[in-house]
Amino acid sequence: MEISQNVDLEFIKTRAYIARHSYIEDMGNQLPAFEKKLMGKNFKVYWASTQDDLVSMMFELFPNKLYNRICFDIPKIPENFSNTKVVQKISVAELENGQANANILVTQADFGVVETGSLVLLNKNCKNCFNLVTNIFIILDISKLVNKLSELETILYLRSFYQTEKFLPEDVKIINRPFMRIEKSKIVGLDEFESQEVQIHVFLYDNGVTKILSDSKLRNSLYCIGCGKCKSVCPVYNYTKEHSPIDLVKANCFEEERLAGNIFKSTLLCGNCDQVCPVQVPFTDLLISEMQMSRKERKDNSGHAKVFAKRKKLNKMSKGLNRYFFLKKQYGANRMLYNYFKNQKGAFYNLKWLQEHQENEQ
Ligand code: SF4
Known part of the structure; x- marks a missing residue:
């Protein structure tokens, strides 16, 4: 070409x-x-x-x-x-x-x-x-x-x-x-x-590939071409330098990782990665379903897990005072992430996607 x-x-x-x-x-x-x-x-x-x-x-x-x-x-x-x-x-x-x-x-x-x-x-x-x-x-x-x-x-x-x-x-x-x-x-x-x-x-x-392949949703993550764009737009990665969005999605195919619940700490579901991925890896969709799975397996009812695994709650958290208190509570100790979200003008979750999927709310 x-x-x-x-x-x-x-x-x-x-x-x-x-x-x-x-x-x-x-x-x-x-x-x-x-x-x-x-x-x-x-x-x-x-x-x-x-x-x-x-x-x-x-x-x-x-x-x-x-x-x-x-x-x-x-x-x-x-x-x-x-x-x-x-x-x-x-x-x-x-x-x-x-x-x-x-x-x-x-x-x-x-x-x-x-x-x-x-x-x-x-x-x-x-x-x-x-x-x-x-x-x-x-x-x-x-x-x-x-x-x-x-x-x-x-x-x-x-x-x-x-x-x-x-x-x-x-x-x-x-x-x-x-x-x-x-x-x-x-x-x-x-x-x-x-x-x-x-x-x-x-x-x-292999390192988990065949496991991911057997999951009809997660297998989309294998389309990745390694361009690194999702990493560059991820506020969590830019702060922690630990998990890029694609690594996070893939790592969760391992039971130990799901039980550790790292996924709740490593994403803000801002949807930036969804927007940039050239091969359409549906990050928000995958992350939310992985959170739901992780929460179920860990029997985790903590505030953070509950909010992140429930779509309706995510919607609410993006608005007005809820947004303010949520950010204070979850990220008050992490100034960089807190400021990132505080300064964002629009909704910080991928609201368009969330609205489209509200009928499927569990
Ligand atoms: S943006 Fe898409 S193709 Fe690029 S590294 Fe991330 S998942 Fe892979």
């Missing part, structure tokens, strides 16, 4: 939505097809259901049982890697600048393409380190695949627009097959180069 500022954004959004829909709704067929393609190209493929699975598989695959130098380029390194003497963590900068070497690089792919059996890595810090290790562990969330290469192009185009307001290409690295690492011969005096195949281990990571 030609990159131009005159593109019809609605058209691109529709195409991206269709692309996500066609993969997610047919994941049962597409995922095995992707695995077959990867294995046909000599990638090593593993399935990991949970983080514990993922970590123990990686430990099993370490080339050295006693000591490994590992460079991580992932958002959060699991604790197990810190609590062991078998692993020494090397930073991307150390590896790239030649200050240290590593035998494994752990990173994650942002997308996989079923049609071509390719792994797509976006904006990675470690982009210059692939030829510096002999083993690369790549984690891929099983919801982050597209059926065709042309669909990937649409999604990248849209992500770029949502992140930068320009149709600028992201820093894309596509891995189509394991590659050779070329280095100067280690034999002293020999001015030759040696090559060695870099082993690429791909971890197809």
Whole structure:
């Protein structure tokens, strides 16, 4: 697709939505097809259901049982890697600048393409380190695949627009097959180069995806293309930096999370995320039904849970004195969130949506 500022954004959004829909709704067929393609190209493929699975598989695959130098380029390194003497963590900068070497690089792919059996890595810090290790562990969330290469192009185009307001290409690295690492011969005096195949281990990571998929409402959250827009407009995330709206919605598929009731503390149901999501994840709808589920499971009758899980009450809380007292009581101690809502001109809940759904009030 030609990159131009005159593109019809609605058209691109529709195409991206269709692309996500066609993969997610047919994941049962597409995922095995992707695995077959990867294995046909000599990638090593593993399935990991949970983080514990993922970590123990990686430990099993370490080339050295006693000591490994590992460079991580992932958002959060699991604790197990810190609590062991078998692993020494090397930073991307150390590896790239030649200050240290590593035998494994752990990173994650942002997308996989079923049609071509390719792994797509976006904006990675470690982009210059692939030829510096002999083993690369790549984690891929099983919801982050597209059926065709042309669909990937649409999604990248849209992500770029949502992140930068320009149709600028992201820093894309596509891995189509394991590659050779070329280095100067280690034999002293020999001015030759040696090559060695870099082993690429791909971890197809479930982490709740199949659970979410089995929930007819929640599965919409899997359409996410990772543009980050919902995060940027979320007042709670901007304050706490803990849960983006999409992470919050997905995390609640785990029973422990529902029982902890974190959802009540991590959203204000302002509806900002609903407004901006390019693939129409219905956040307010999902959050309210998750709150209802959470409240029921926890048998929680506290004021906060009651108000947030009931649509009629939410409506009332958006108005006049109710609004004032509610804000004082719930957010009085949190000046930033309190001020955010106090200064908002209109209703702070997604009233339009609430009104449309009032007949369904429980
Ligand atoms: S859920 Fe958030 S990150 Fe995902 S596509 Fe929608 S706005 Fe972007």
